[in-house]
Amino acid sequence: MIAGLTGRTQHRKRRLLQGLFFLLFILAPPLNILRFDLYANNLVLFGQNLDLGFTGFQYGFTPSSEVILNLIFKAFLPLAAAGILLIWSAWRWGRLYCGWLCPHFTMVEGINNLMLHATGKPVIWEKAPLPLQQPNGKTLKTNTWYWLLLVTLSLGMSFVWAVAFLTYAIPPDVVYYNLLHAQLSFPQFLFITVVGIALALDFLFARHLFCRFGCSVGLLQGLAWMANDKAMTIGFNRSQARDCQECNNACDNICPMRLKPRTLKRKMFTCTQCGECIEACTQVEARRGKPSLLKWVAGDCATHKTSGRDHDQNCF
Structure with missing residues (x-):
């Protein structure tokens, strides 16, 4: 399945699936x-x-x-x-829905990227800016003008989401007509306002925290994933861990959920299997002519992430 995808191929396919599912989320009621x-x-x-x-x-x-x-x-x-x-x-396979389909996680990654360009930090609660050198070797240049895009996207998508939620309960043609003609009933106006404000606060301040601690769908997936020691996960080639000394923790820095991919599985409970850490490590190691230290593993090769013991060399 996903274990066969690597690098930019995985990234592009995941983005495509996210985009298609996001459109489905918005268009399911009117269609x-x-x-x-x-x-x-x-x-x-x-x-x-x-x-x-x-x-x-x-x-x-x-x-x-x-x-x-x-x-x-x-x-x-x-x-x-x-x-x-x-x-x-x-x-x-873990929280594939979260990392590959969920519209909320799509927003998490998009806003994280804008905030990184605005402040050097993917989330406002990060203690310090991340290294400016990116996995591909380029240097990130921050610009406070990105705040304008960030706030505009957050507020705009909050409104779009609130309207979409309303169309799941009230005929979409009624909702759209009332919006275009400024004829929303008070309950409709109140719903869009309250939900829109809640979503805006989530997108701006608590997006990844909601995924980690507030999403029941994510929690159920995490519990199911933890129950299977041989489930697909991010494997780490510990035998070559010395190579990490020459890296600026690119895999940690890129993680949208602010996790540490090289650690044990129990500390990766909220991993969304997005695979961004694998791509980051692949880019860093490729510049040195070496293979990635991170890769998808499953079966017996995945047990080293739960036991803490060294993995079978055949796994890498």
Whole structure:
């Protein structure tokens, strides 16, 4: 799977998947791929209106037993199946959804990059600016004008997200019409305002902290991943660790979650498997004519990240 991807190929494919899934997140309601219509009290899935029986129950001609069965077979079981698939995927490959699809993590990486160019730090809470020399050998030049882009992106995307969330519950054509004609009802206006402010604060100050400590989807994936010692992870070639002395901790510096990829797996609980650390190490070592010290490993080769023992040389 992903273990076969390296360097820029992995980076480009991940960015493409992130972009496509981000568009799906925004366009799923207007394209009737997935939303719940509060006006009609039914679930819309791939263009089909799945009547859950709420309206009939409200007016007394649909029994409660039918509503319960509808909820079980049309809502709960599909969600449970999706959840099981997510947990199984995480058990084998880690938090792939987070690093390769999640729209929030896409924002984390984008804003991190802008903040790095504005301040020399990927997050405002970093103790000190990171080294200016990048893994590819180029020197980063900071510019405070990037703050304008950073704040504009954060506020703009907060609004877009808030509107998108609203369209998952209210027919998108109603929401868009009310927006264009400045006719939002007070509940609609209040929802967009409150959610937009919360998202703006998250994007500006707590984006990676939310991924690490506040996301239940990430937590479930992390727990499933930790339960499997042979799950795919970032392997570190300890036998060549002396090469790290000539590096400025490029793999640590590049990590969007502010983790240390060379450490034990239990300290990498919130790793999103983005693989940016592998690319950084690959670029650094390539300038010295050497292979990367980091790579994807799985099976027996992954156990050294949980046990702390030296890995099998055949793994690298």
